[in-house]
Amino acid sequence: METDFTPVLSLVGGVLIGVAAVLLMALRGRIFGATGLLAGAVFNGVHNDNAWRFALLLGMVSGPAAMWLITGSLPVVEVPISTPALILGGVIVGLGVTWGGGCTSGHGVCGMARFSLRSFVATGTFMVMTFLTVYVVRHVLGG
Amino acid sequence: MRFVLTYLTGLVFGLGIALSGMANPAKVLNFFDIAGTWDPSLIFVMGGAMLTTMAGYFFILKRPTPAFDTAFHLPQAKAVDAKLIGGSALFGIGWGIAGFCPGGALPALGTLTPNVFLFVAALLVGMWLARIAPRYVSGAPKTA
Numbered sequence: 239m240e241t242d243f244t245p246v247l248s249l250v251g252g253v254l255i256g257v258a259a260v261l262l263m264a265l266r267g268r269i270f271g272a273t274g275l276l277a278g279a280v281f282n283g284v285h286n287d288n289a290w291r292f293a294l295l296l297g298m299v300s301g302p303a304a305m306w307l308i309t310g311s312l313p314v315v316e317v318p319i320s321t322p323a324l325i326l327g328g329v330i331v332g333l334g335v336t337w338g339g340g341c342t343s344g345h346g347v348c349g350m351a352r353f354s355l356r357s358f359v360a361t362g363t364f365m366v367m368t369f370l371t372v373y374v375v376r377h378v379l380g381g
Numbered sequence: 382m383r384f385v386l387t388y389l390t391g392l393v394f395g396l397g398i399a400l401s402g403m404a405n406p407a408k409v410l411n412f413f414d415i416a417g418t419w420d421p422s423l424i425f426v427m428g429g430a431m432l433t434t435m436a437g438y439f440f441i442l443k444r445p446t447p448a449f450d451t452a453f454h455l456p457q458a459k460a461v462d463a464k465l466i467g468g469s470a471l472f473g474i475g476w477g478i479a480g481f482c483p484g485g486a487l488p489a490l491g492t493l494t495p496n497v498f499l500f501v502a503a504l505l506v507g508m509w510l511a512r513i514a515p516r517y518v519s520g521a522p523k524t525a
């Protein structure tokens with residue numbers, strides 16, 4: 239399935255992601271990592287110290303509606319794989335980001351931006367493994 | 382007021398994800414498919430996000446405290462160990478299969494696409510399994 243090359247929209251989106259990461263550090267002194275945020279909200283339960291995580295998550299989920307208000311269209315979400323593969327991938331991502339201590343936002347954006355060696359190693363590792371996995375799935379297994 | 386500003390921070394992130402294409406697994410997987418239907422857009426997402434964050438952190442982290450807290454909460458772990466590398470390798474495999482990463486999938490929930498809810502449910506199962514697994518492997522208590 240082909241997708242359009244969108245350098246300007248993707249750069250604007252990337253800068254906004256960075257602005258949000260800087261805002262969260264300026265306001266609450268926290269790394270903007272989706273893994274830690276979700277884990278903190280779900281596994282630490284509902285209490286006052288956790289309320290900011292729910293506010294942040296609610297804001298994140300409102301992103302597509304904000305895009306609709308500005309551009310008149312919702313973001314495209316196309317899943318070009320089977321349902322079992324989507325579930326398998328989700329479980330593996332959950333295991334990996336928990337043991338690896340972060341994902342694309344925590345390690346790839348915030349961690350590398352503060353020159354964390356752990357984040358450079360983590361990001362290098364998952365980027366290489368993602369390239370290899372996509373190659374194997376699409377060109378070796380022919381999925 | 383604090384929670385309104387925190388909500389808006391999340392909204393900026395979610396809007397960024399929505400505009401950038403990170404909420405679309407077809408686009409994310411194409412970025413990683415150099416040998417096939419390659420779409421290099423994600424370089425601009427990650428580059429734009431990281432450089433913006435780097436510049437912002439440079440100034441923010443010189444301040445004594447954040448606005449709404451008494452201290453910055455920066456990760457203290459320093460060890461580059463098997464858990465970090467193995468976990469990150471697994472994440473890469475899962476991302477390459479599904480095309481969603483957590484930061485892309487959470488805002489995508491706002492499109493009310495059933496597949497996104499399915500992915501996030503599977504993601505939470507994986508996160509929960511990773512939390513309980515050490516009890517069965519070593520018997521040692523785990524502090525996350």
